[in-house]
Amino acid sequence: MRTRLLAAAAALTLVAGSAHAVTVSDPTGDFLPSFVGTHDADLDVTSFGVTYEAGAAAFLFQATFAGAIDPTKAGLYVIGVNTGTGAIKPFGGIGEPKVIFNQAIVIQKSGAGAVSGHTFTATISGDSFSALVPLSFLPSTGFTPAQYGFNLWPRDGLGNNNQISDFAPQNSTITGVPEPTTWALAVAGFGLMGAALRRQRRTDLALPA
Secondary structure (H helix, E strand, O other), rough: OHHHHHHHHHHHHHHHHHHHHEEEEEEOOOOOOOOOOOOOOOEEEEEEEEEOOOOOOOEEEEEEOOOOOOOOOEEEEEEEEOOOOOOOOOHHHHHHOOOOOOOEEEEEOOOEEEOOOOOEOOOOEEEEEEEEEEEEHHOOOOOHHOEEEEEEEEEOOOOOHEEEEEOOOOOOEOOOOHHHHHHHHHHHHHHHHHHHHHHHHHHHHHOOO
């Protein structure tokens, strides 16, 4: 019985282990040297995360900034998405050649959001935003949802690249977004392993010296 429990736990944990973290931290005050705008705190990313909600068939985006989001000041947030083709690579001139995308989500400081002709509303709360974007707004061009790549860049206008204040992650994308069921398997696996080890310890203690 103990052997079967350990085997089941290991299998569940291995299944879940292929997923990696989907939240990145970004240093405070790391404005791009090319940025010509005002160094407002709400244009300075401190964390960016993505989760795929399988039940809702939607991506949940969450970001935090160095200060409260102020809609009275210039600025907006763009999330680049690579759904498979990754054809757009426009940031080599400002030191970010590996930020690759083929769709762009735009979120205003008011919470108004848009992508590919679709609209949605993001939640703005203090120094952070969260947005649930349906998968249907981001149709695949070759990748599964778990393979999509993402990068967040605030900017103080939709013009030149020198209006971009920061990237998260820097010169790369978030990829390998796990589904909630994957994390559930991980928790179940670790729980089974713990139960099996406790059972083994009780058995060992019961044996005569």
